Amino acid sequence: MTRKKTKPVASVDSTGRTRTIRRALLAWFAANARDLPWRRTRDPYAIWISEIMLQQTRIDTVIPYYHRFLGTFPTISTLASADLDKLLKVWEGLGYYTRARNLHKAARAVVELYAAQIPDTFEGLLSLPGVGRYTAAAVASIAFGVPRAVLDGNVIRVLSRLDCVKDDPAKPKNRDKLWDRAEDLLDPAHPGDFNQAMMELGATICLPRNPLCLACPVAVHCLARLAGLQDKLPIRKKVPKLPLQVVAVGLIWKGRKLLIDKRKPEGLLGGLWEFPGGKRLRGEKLPATIVREAKEELDIVITPGPQLCVVEHAYSHFRVRLHVFDCHFVSGRVRCRGCDDFRWVRPQDLDRYAFPAANRKIFPFIPGADSATKSERD
């Protein structure tokens, strides 16, 4: 069967339809918007923090972090002058730590280049570290009323269904069309509310599976629903299974203290603390991996002991399985070759440092350590 070519999205719309959809969505949002903390403020700083935190993270997870973050860093200036370690500790457990490091850089840029005033233009926001088209549009529209549309997973789903778009939204050219369509549909008089309404519809009504079309304020305009395709759009590619990395981790004891090291500032989990270890090489026994890593990365000699536990964790692009061994320091003076810093710490003091979630899963197995593991993403 020949696949019917999707028409340009603009052709499925008319000015009248656009106006009606805008009106219906805005009225629905005014009556149904969830009461979220960042919706009670017009402070661009607070809105910006919420938008960064909400990237790839659920609202329920974000709320306590949002309050704690603003309690600790109430203004852009306090964030700019904060110690990165302290920032990472506040962020610990929220995951995707590049966001926190970029927030820090962006806050410094705002203080230095914009006299501590968050830029009120799309372009100004876009120039900040960690701020892409989505975040710039979200902050510009919600905080400053700038007519720029957002496009996230929720909006892609709503648009694909409204216009019955059968193209793969993951492909750049199709994504560009959706951006155009989002800008076209945006209500220029109420861009902040309209953007939030689209996202809210996707999050609460136009669900990925079993959308609640009977409760949808734009159901009569939805071409996917009319075609009975609402459950099939947007088309999804099969997600390949995440590759698994096997890692050996050493709890290296010297007396009653444990060795922890700090990852270099850039890259995955940059700036966080962890227990020494590394990826097993092909054919290598796990205890031998720790001995090798301790020598290569820290220039010390250790003796591996019994395996203490095995923990697993899924990152966005791979999974790790950590085989954790009790080890003992033998000789050498710690020198950070593959890390940024190190400490010998008592188990009860581990909680003062920001660790990735996978390492935190080890805490309950360490006598005397804080057993409050957190299960959020990295």
Ligand code: SF4
């Ligand atoms: S009618 Fe159904 S599929 Fe269409 S936008 Fe509304 S909830 Fe989504």
